Amino acid sequence: MATWPATARYGLEAAPGGLALVQDLLNTVAVDGSGHGDLLAGPEEARAWAEAAGAGWTAVTGQPVPPVALDADGLEELRAFRDDLQRTTSQALWDGPGDGAGPVPLVLHCTAAALQLGEDGVVRLEPRGAGWRRLASLVLLAAFEAQRAGTRHRLKTCRAPRCPVAFYDRSRNNSGVWHEVKVCGNAANLRAYRARRRAQEAQEAQETQEA
Numbered sequence: 001m002a003t004w005p006a007t008a009r010y011g012l013e014a015a016p017g018g019l020a021l022v023q024d025l026l027n028t029v030a031v032d033g034s035g036h037g038d039l040l041a042g043p044e045e046a047r048a049w050a051e052a053a054g055a056g057w058t059a060v061t062g063q064p065v066p067p068v069a070l071d072a073d074g075l076e077e078l079r080a081f082r083d084d085l086q087r088t089t090s091q092a093l094w095d096g097p098g099d100g101a102g103p104v105p106l107v108l109h110c111t112a113a114a115l116q117l118g119e120d121g122v123v124r125l126e127p128r129g130a131g132w133r134r135l136a137s138l139v140l141l142a143a144f145e146a147q148r149a150g151t152r153h154r155l156k157t158c159r160a161p162r163c164p165v166a167f168y169d170r171s172r173n174n175s176g177v178w179h180e181v182k183v184c185g186n187a188a189n190l191r192a193y194r195a196r197r198r199a200q201e202a203q204e205a206q207e208t209q210e211a
Helices: 019-026 043-061 072-095 132-149 181-210
Strands: 113-117 123-127 155-157 166-168
Touching (some): 019 043, 019 072, 019 155, 043 072, 043 132
């Protein structure tokens, strides 16, 4: 059974298949007030996460992942890749996924992969590269396959301010916006209620002065 350490620490169920790797990378971030630090903060933490995530990938895909060496420069690149992935995932939640129409968007990252023909007659994509590029290739491959399967749009980041936790929306109509409704959703509703109360009180005070 696959174990995804970054996602599991937030008590969330992992996304299906290889998309869980995308989710787990997103969830390596630190979240204010959660008590969980950044799993890519330093080389030791990053290597431990990469090893566990590689084992998770192997468990769900059957494809082995070679050990990933992350030096200081590679770790910085991986964090930048994660940040862009988080931003585009969050943007897709607010704006809706792109449909391929219109001008070609700016390419943020490009990784290597190879098409392979197996003895079973199936053509497969094989991630390539070393170090952080290998991880990025795995993540983009998983995202690409999820796009083809029609599931990537269900991977979202929480709408709550300062909560970038990534969750897989399993609701029937894909309407979820909070990674945890009782925490983030209730907090947002309380803020909205207080804002309405303040606006109402200000209006009542103005009406009293004008009377």
